[in-house]
Amino acid sequence: MDNDIAWQNELARRARIYEDIEAGHRFEGKMTAIDYAGMAALTLLLVVAFWIWGA
Amino acid sequence: MTDHVTHGGFAAAETERAEAERNRAAAERGDAPLLPSERLWGFWEFTYANSALAIATWAFLIGGSVGLFVGPKEGIAAIIIGNIVGVMLTALATTPISGRYGIEQFIALRSQFGYNGSRVVYVLAVVVLTMGWLAVLAMMFGRSIDGLTALSAGEAANPTGIKMIIAAVGAILVTWFIVAKGPTSIKFFNMIVSPALVILMIVMLYLILQHRSFSELLAMPALAPPFEDNTLNFIIAVEVNLAAGFSWWPYIGNLARLTKKERTAFWPNIVGIFGAAALGEIVGLLAAVALGDSDPTIWMTKIAGPVIGIIALLFVAFANMTSMANILYTSIVGLRQVGTASIRAISWGAILFLFCVIPLGLVVFYPQMYDGFFIFLVWTSALNSALAGIGIADYFFLRRQKLDVRSLHAPQENGPYRFWGGFNPIGLFALAVGFGVYVLVFNPQTLASLPIFKYLTASVPSCLAAGTVHYVLTRLFARGRGWGLYP
Secondary structure: OHHHHHHHHHHHHHHHHHHHHHHOOOOOOOOOHHHHHHHHHHHHHHHHHHHHHHO | OHHHHHHHHHHHHHHHHHHHHHHHHHHHOOOOOOOHHHOOEOHHHHHHHHHHHHOOHHHHHHHHHHHHHOOHHHHHHHHHHHHHHHHHHHHHHHHHHHHHHOOOHHHHOHHHHOOOHHHHHHHHHHHHHHHHHHHHHHHHHHHHHHHHHHHHHOOOOOOOOHHHHHHHHHHHHHHHHHHHHOHHHHHHHHHHHHHHHHHHHHHHHHHHHHHOOHHHHHOOOOOOOOOOOHHHHHHHHHHHHHHHHHOOHHHHHHHHOOEOOHHHHHOHHHHHHHHHHHHHHHHHHHHHHHHOOOOHHHHHHHHHHHHHHHHHHHHHHHHHHHHHHHHHHHHHHHHHHHOOHHHHHOOHHHHHHHHHHHHHHHHHHOHHHHOOHHHHHHHHHHHHHHHHHHHHHHHHHHOOOOOOHHHHHOOOOOOHHHOEOOEOHHHHHHHHHHHHHHHHHEOOOOOOEOOOHHHHOOHHHHHHHHHHHHHHHHHHHHHHHOOOOOO
16 A cells, blocks of 8 residues: 555656646757658658659 | 664665665556656667667568569669658657657557557557567578578478477477566577677678679569559558558557657667668568578578578577567566556466467467468558557647646546546547558458559558548547547
8 A cells, every 4th residue: 555655656756747847848859840841851752762763 | 873873864765765766667667657867768779779679580571572572673662662651650650759758658548549448459459460470480480490400401491391380389488488587688689689680681682692783683573473563563562561660660669768858769760660671671672582582591591502501590590589589578568567457467477478379379270371471461550550640640630749647647547548438439440440441442361452552552541541530530529528638
């Protein structure tokens, strides 16, 4: 029982840390529009280039 | 008095340290979110870990299967196109969540399917997939051993004979024994096997290029094209690779939670998983087409001669066992996370053995599965592509990249992610729609397809359909019912 309460407290502590980070907009290395544009461009480039080359 | 107080202070500090260590270990097992300070991997560490997972013997098998449908030039194009799309969508659906919140993948999945629904998804996506792969890899081990003994005795190999079955059964039992001993032995094998597989690929590529020039290889035909329509054969090859890309869905989220940042959780998948898997598949494809057989246990002996062939087969045999140990361990750890109290009460060794019973049955009673293994792989994409679509729609478009970490880890029975008896009917319906669309567009068993398949493949429409259905129905019905804390 004590263990369970201690574990619930630990979960609450960890959740609180993430809530504070989120409230303060302090997530490090957050993906931005540049990342999403980069992944779309890379995918498109490889698909088109290899389609033209190989298909 | 002072000594007594100091002693007591040390003891308290020691207890606190031990408790912090216990909590961190529990978080690493997935019971709690990992804090940013507890994450282990930067960009290159994650890239290395990803590559180790991707560079496995199955890459040879998938590459060889591609060679059945198309020649090397089209095959390389299919490998790149299928893998980049599959890996990109899968990574997008799973890794930004884990990278941001340090959360276990199937706990995060409670927000999409409910706490019982995530169990259903686990059984479908992880258990079935892993059991199939265990059987296929065990048979590959058995075939390697059969090839080895035949090569040593100067006889012809019998890849479906009794020797193969005995060796495959032995491989599963030894894997069970290794995993029952714990994860340390698995890590040790990984450190040796992954770099050695890279060397093996380079040696094989060198030997292939000794037989034929690269331009000769590119001009070679497919081994067994099923249709006269080359475009259709090419799209099937793309579909096999999309399936390979989507097949990482059950595994990469839980690796990404060990990374320090969200961006670090995503991009290494493109370098590690896409790059390494594509390289291995291309070697498998070139070898298969150059030597006229898609089975790596056969082309390796043909290409390398008896001495290097024996070494390569021996190595591949044991590399398979490492792959088997990895996926078995990951699946059982996950099973204990999503399992009920009665499942968690089963001992580690017993639950591992129970998990191995079906793969053992497949090896003994259905060894033909090995030759049509790509059919099995493509079936898994019917599920994984839909899961990726739902994941992207839910996290990016419905929740706008915000999860309630507290509610996801709290007792679920009365929490916001209980949906309807622990199941989110919308998420599960969207999954069924995605699966249905896939099978309607392309039947992996018969290879029958609708005309649209030639333009869109089957995985992409399945992913889009599942994501759209999940988005629209959630907007229409979930928020009004207070399901799932949607904003």
